[in-house]
Amino acid sequence: MKKCNLILASQSPRRKELMEVIGLPFTIEVADIDETMDLNGDLVEEIKHLAYRKAKVIADKHDDTVVVGADTIVVYNNKVLGKPKNEEDAFAMLKLLSGNTHKVLTGVCIMDHEKVNKYCSISEVTFNNLSDEEIKKYIATKEPMDKAGAYGIQGFGGCFVSEIKGDYYTIMGLPLSLVYQELMKIFS
Numbered sequence: 001m002k003k004c005n006l007i008l009a010s011q012s013p014r015r016k017e018l019m020e021v022i023g024l025p026f027t028i029e030v031a032d033i034d035e036t037m038d039l040n041g042d043l044v045e046e047i048k049h050l051a052y053r054k055a056k057v058i059a060d061k062h063d064d065t066v067v068v069g070a071d072t073i074v075v076y077n078n079k080v081l082g083k084p085k086n087e088e089d090a091f092a093m094l095k096l097l098s099g100n101t102h103k104v105l106t107g108v109c110i111m112d113h114e115k116v117n118k119y120c121s122i123s124e125v126t127f128n129n130l131s132d133e134e135i136k137k138y139i140a141t142k143e144p145m146d147k148a149g150a151y152g153i154q155g156f157g158g159c160f161v162s163e164i165k166g167d168y169y170t171i172m173g174l175p176l177s178l179v180y181q182e183l184m185k186i187f188s
């Protein structure tokens with residue numbers, strides 16, 4: 001096996017959990033970057049670039065490392081939903097998603113020294129109709145507050161989902177099989 005360090009450039013507990021599934025030893029370093037993106041630009045390119053910026057800031061601090069960076073957004077009706085700023089924002093997001101189908105885009109960047117590979121994985125999620133009461137109760141659990149689109153499919157948010165098309169783990173924040181396959185090319 002190739003000897004070099006693997007770093008996950010993310011503070012997300014979900015990404016850590018998914019990287020652990022892959023089974024390669026890795027460490028975590030949080031990329032503290034400005035996550036502003038050009039909302040009028042091509043969102044696929046924007047999200048890949050954001051994942052790249054997260055990986056790059058960590059890769060620049062090390063010599064012999066492979067770095068994984070990622071970013072997740074929810075898109076409904078051309079509106080980009082990141083993490084809610086507060087409970088009102090979370091309520092507005094969940095009202096938008098209620099009874100509708102949205103897309104979840106996760107950008108991934110794997111930096112292997114000079115080699116930079118960027119990907120965007122897209123899944124579609126359909127929500128049941130949610131009552132205002134249900135939404136308020138969900139927000140009171142705090143689960144929505146650190147998640148794009150104000151829900152976690154892996155938590156109670158999964159109760160709101162009637163259908164998904166595409167990769168489940170993309171919705172959770174890291175497309176597992178894509179990252180596994182790319183890391184295996186490097187580490188085996």
Ligand SMILES: Cc1cn([C@H]2C[C@H](O)[C@@H](COP(=O)(O)OP(=O)(O)OP(=O)(O)O)O2)c(=O)[nH]c1=O
Pocket residue numbers: 009010011012013014015030031035070071072073074083104146147148149151152153154157171172173
């Ligand atoms: C839609 C959805 C998002 N999420 C999470 C994944 C991401 O952690 C978060 C989106 O925010 P991101 O900005 O992509 O990630 P982050 O700030 O948590 O971590 P970092 O920038 O350091 O990598 O939303 C879920 O956990 N479940 C879901 O169903």
